[in-house]
Amino acid sequence: MRILGGDEVGKLKKFKFRLQVVLDMRENELEQRQMEMAKIVAALNAQKDKLQNIFLSQQKNTQDLEALYNSGDIDVVQIENYRGYGIKLISDAKNQERIIRNTEMLLKRKQLEVLEAHKKVETLKKLKEKQEKEFHKEFLHSEMKELDDITSARFKIG
Numbered sequence: 001m002r003i004l005g006g007d008e009v010g011k012l013k014k015f016k017f018r019l020q021v022v023l024d025m026r027e028n029e030l031e032q033r034q035m036e037m038a039k040i041v042a043a044l045n046a047q048k049d050k051l052q053n054i055f056l057s058q059q060k061n062t063q064d065l066e067a068l069y070n071s072g073d074i075d076v077v078q079i080e081n082y083r084g085y086g087i088k089l090i091s092d093a094k095n096q097e098r099i100i101r102n103t104e105m106l107l108k109r110k111q112l113e114v115l116e117a118h119k120k121v122e123t124l125k126k127l128k129e130k131q132e133k134e135f136h137k138e139f140l141h142s143e144m145k146e147l148d149d150i151t152s153a154r155f156k157i158g
Contacts, residue, residue, distance in 0.1 A: 015135045023124040030117040037110045044103045051096040058089045 017023065065082040068075070 017128045
């Protein structure tokens with residue numbers, strides 16, 4: 001047995017995780033699920049903004065109707081228009097709340113998918129780490145054995 005020179009050290013066998021391709025695929029899947037979840041969150045926020053705008057429109061409609069009543073100038077057609085618009089806004093708000101509930105359910109499902117994908121990635125990373133530690137342990141063991149062989153060979157010669 002001989003000790004490796006500087007150029008030979010770079011040629012040592014490096015750790016290679018056999019499931020690296022699977023780990024890469026799982027990491028890509030996790031990233032894709034996270035991006036999908038981010039899109040759902042953005043859509044949910046937009047839907048909540050839309051609901052808030054409906055509520056603001058309801059407030060304004062109510063204020064305008066009250067102002068019309070208080071003005072003393074009672075126009076039945078105009079009052080009916082405000083009332084009809086108010087009813088439409090109530091319907092719009094209910095529909096928007098339903099859409100938000102559906103999107104929140106979709107988000108919960110996507111969060112579970114992200115969690116599952118994350119668990120799969122973490123499991124493979126732990127396996128890789130364990131195998132890498134074992135590889136280095138075996139490498140150090142073989143190096144120590146080689147050094148012991150060299151040392152015992154020198155004692156036999158001397």
